[in-house]
Amino acid sequence: MRIGDAKQTYLADEAIWTSSTQKIWFALLLAVLLAFPFMASSYLLYLGCLVGIAVISTTGLNILTGYTGLISLGQAGFMGVGAYTVAWLSLNTGLPFPVTLLAAGLLAAAVGVLVGLPSLRVKGLYLAIATLAASVFLHFIFAEWEPVTGGMEGLSLEPAHLFGLEFRSDFAMYFIIVPLAVLALFGAKNLFRTRVGRAFIAIRDRDISAEILGIPLLKYKLMSFALSSFYAGIAGGLFAYFYRVVTPESFPLSMSIFYLAAVIVGGMGNLLGGVLGAAFMTLVPEALKLLTAVMTPIWPNAPVFMSPMLEIIFGALIVGFLIFEPHGLAEIWRRVRRFFHLWPFRS
Amino acid sequence: MFNQLMQKGRRLAGIGSVVAALGLAAPVMAQDKDPIVFGGSIPLSGVFAFAGIHLHAGLTDYTNWLNDQGGINGHPVEYVMEDTAYEVDRSVAAFKKISGNENLATYYGDSTGFMKAIAAEVNEMNSVLMSGASFATALTNNEQYPYQFIPGPNYSQMFGIILEYIASQGEEGDMPTVAFVYSDTEFGKDPIENGKARAAELGIEVVEEIVTKPGSVDVSAEVLKMRRARPDYVVFHGYVLSPINEFMVQMRQMGLDTQFMGTFWSSDKLIIDKMGEDADGYMGVMPYNYYDSEEGGPMLDALRAQAEKSDPEAGYRPTGYMQGWFNAMVWTEVVKRTLDAGKELTGDNMAEALASIKDWDTGGIIGIPVTVKDMSFPVGRIWRVNASEGRYEPVSDWIHLD
Amino acid sequence: MDWLFFGEISLAGLAMGGLYALIALGFVIIYKATRVINFAIGEIMMFAAYLFLAFAGGMEISPWVAVPLAVLGGALLGGVIEKTMIRPMLGESPISVVMVTIGIASILVGLVELIWTADPQLLPSFLPREPVFIGELYLAPKIAYGFLIGMAMLILYLLYFRFSRGGVALRATASDQAAAYSMGINVRRVFNLAWVFGSLAASLAGILVAATGGLSPQFGIIGLSVLVVVIVGGLDSILGALIAGVFIGWLETVAGAYLGGEYRMPATFAVLAVILVFKPYGLFGTHEIERV
Secondary structure, eight states, X not given: OOOOOOOOSHHHHHOSOOXXXXXXXXXXXXXXXXXXXXXXXXXXXXHHHHHHHHHHHHHHHIIIIIITOOOOSOHHHHHHHHHHHHHHHHHHTOOOHHHHHHHHHHHHHHHHHHHHGGGGTOOTHHHHHHHHHHHHHHHHHHXXXXXXXXXXXXXXXXXXXXXXEEEOSHHHHHHHHHHHHHHHHHHHHHHTXXXXXXXXXXXXXXXXXXXXXXXXXXXXXXXXXXXHHHHHHXXXXXXXXXXXXXXXXXXXXXXXXXXXXXXXXXXXXXXXXXXXXXXXXXXXXXXXXXXXXHHTTTOTTGGGGHHHHHHHHHHHHHHHHHHXXXXXXXXXXXXXXXXXXXXXXXX | OHHHHHHHHHHHHHXXXXXXXXXXXXXXXXXXXXXXXXXXXEOSSSTTHHHHHHHHHHHHHHHHHHHHTXXXXXXXXXXXXXXXXXXXXXXXXXXXXXXXXXXXXXXXXXXXXXXXXXXXXXXXXXXXXXXESOOOGGGGOTTTOTTBOBSSOOHHHHHHHHHHHHHHHSBTTBXXXXXEEEESSHHHHTTHHHHHHHHHHHTOEEEEEEEEOSSSOOOHHHHHHHHHHOOSEEEEESOSBTBHHHHHHXXXXXXXXXXXEEOGGGOSHHHHHHHGGGGTTOEEEXXXXXXXXXXXXXXXXXXXXXXXXXXXXXXXXXXXXXXXXXXXXXXXXXXXXXXXXXXXXXXXXXXXXXXXXXXXXXXXXXXXXXXOBTTBOOEEEEEEEETTTTEEEEOSOOEEOO | OOHHHHHHHHXXXXXXXXXXXXXXXXXXXXXXXXXXXXXXXXXXXXXXHHHHIIIIXXXXXXXXXXXHHHHHHHHHHHHXXXXXXXXXXXXXXXXXXXXXXXXXXXXXXXXHHHHHOSSOBOOOOOSOOSOEEETTEEEOHHHHHHHHHHHHHHHHXXXXXXXXXXXXXXXXXXXXXXXHHHTTOOHHHXXXXXXXHHHHHHHHXXXXXXXXHOBOGGGGGHHHHHHHHHHHHOTTOHHHHHHHHHHHHHHHHHHHHXXXXXXXXXXXXXXXXXXXXXXXXXXXXXXXXXXX
């Protein structure tokens, strides 16, 4: 049983670390993350990297959709911008990865602002459709601007490098992806302790009221777009380094929907939710595959049904969470923690 | 009883092999030699499942047949696969899982996207030779994809074979005209540039070029363009079914006497099954004999016998089955040549062994001896649908590009 | 410029546009009554088309019986979706509701793959196959007859909404929910009815479109084109849906014919982007005034 901590200042209320227990758990988590690549099989390592990339992108979308209340169907497109930036830069300039990734984030952010511009006049669902239009245009550019994007063939790139070190394997990439994911989460966490982050939340809760309170809507909405696509750009850049090939077909509309689903299932407007959602959605297909492997002796046709089942589960998760658990996995997690906090006095 | 089943299930899950679970696994024989492992990312579900299920059957049946023959130089062969639902990231996950657990020699990849995404890793491993469902022209680039080959002609070569056939129907100075219809995908655009260049060489005029979205679209407007271009031949690429049917039906309704042709993945029985009488006269390029063709040969007979044995009910086996079988046949040949030369099964050695294949007799799977060129088998034959018989019949000799 | 060619292309485009108008009508009915943007409309169309395939192809029922059956099936599906998955979301933010419809779309795709596999399919042909000539202009028979059937349905709908009791209730609910409620209109029932009627229109269009273009689990992508139509026309305007439907269908076809198939989507989405910037609520949509 843990006793709640009384907060006496607003500063304390905003603090990231509220107790030493929390610090210990976090240190433990970091240790596990650090030890993971040394013990995991190549398969688990691969999944770990995938989850890491998904966490970054989901956190970005969470800033836009979960915290600012702007739904976006363009996340995959923004990731594509990042991926192509990294691919082009690494092919044509050979710059080290911190530079290319930063460029990827910035360019994606610029595109994000451009896409967010209609928010000057439209909002809500109309805006969602503007982002859909953006993803159509981006796909078109990826496919047709051959001199830069390599057309339908796409681009193959060299491994990420820094100071002569090359990050060829998943093992090496893990040490880029996971620290960046942790950094991304800390960045987002701090964002929502600032005026900007709080302005986002105010816009989400009621945009007109927010405006009356002195928050210039356009400016903050565009900032939210920029930040969100910056995250997407970084995730896309990592994607490019990870597979070392980028094609227009790497970023379909279904990928945007995947990230939306990750945000919803994890819990909108909750960073931990984003992490849980990203991990959960990435691992569901693999878990289902394990399940089919168990099922096949009893029901030999099981593998044939995996893909349709996956579509159904994917949709049912979105619908089910929205209807029954709108705060997502994060809320479930909180309930579980609460149970242990109060145990054995209340169960 | 139930407990037993569950136990079995848990054991299989532990191995992580669906194949074993499917009950089709190779019976590993009691031999002392290490098994040689064929791996595969197979789309048993998802949009490519119509072919994936048969690819899987072809690979499985071949492995069983090979083990009955004593394996490769006494080494038993194991085939280990995972379902991918035709998603690139799941295909990669399957590869990592299988390559982590097994000592892989060769691997079946289910899409061009996967072949490209895994290339960097395969190149560094230098221990696996890959082929698969993709006939992408890019994969014949030996510098970029040294350990990936194509179990037939690549898409550009398929166009080459088709164009050669068309040229043979005309005369110098009076060549038939042709139109290309392809989908707006990597798959669809693959051979178009090379195809146009080849047509120019042969003196065939490309009178129309039409790009469509893949799958279900209305093509009435595109058909109108055809009505003006009046090509003698239309070559489709990048489709499985729609909109080939719509072009054929509507152009015939307009009274055009155009001939229609397609590449490997659009030359299966599916076209006949779904289109019925409308499919009559459609032509496809196919590097392998169809299951129900009149050709014979020791390997083709073995294939039919094994197919009959593994599933007596199935009857006709689609081109995917032939493709899966042939992939495994090439792997076997490559592994055998490498072992015979006393070399280790590295990527380099296997690629070398593959390149050494010359005038190879495939026992009737392909009608003529084949020679590997740039990691592909540039050979094929034009077949035409006879709708009343419900099958494809050859209309050309085997064409081997050099 | 070949005017005959342009005329034929335009005709084909307009005929396709007629079907878009029918789908858009289904979309607008649902939106007007319930304020739900239905991202699953393409998948509802797909489901109805598969039902038709099962009835006419699998069970070999005459197409003229199978079409109404499949359309009713699609309508029923719409009703069930509303009852089970949209009703519980009543009062939630529109964004959440939209995401529910995205989830529903995914479920429907999975169901279709589960029942009919992911293989591409062709519908048994049930429309006459003789070419249609309008003066000099050639029109493919499938789209010509598809257009006629679609238009007949559309006119039926417009008459129904104008004159029938249910139609009046629907329009009353659309213009003021609270007032409609106090006048004794069963608003819940109207919601359900709107989904049934909206899906019905979409289902018929789905069968007609699938009859020309073939059917696969990716069929629902057509929903994106419809989204463009309703945004351009104005989400809550039936007139807008009709005009924009015909226009977008025409534009898509002409762009595809003259520029190439890869320009179809960008062309229509470019119109969409322009509309969003200059006329955010569409050509005929109601400008919403929000108050705190």
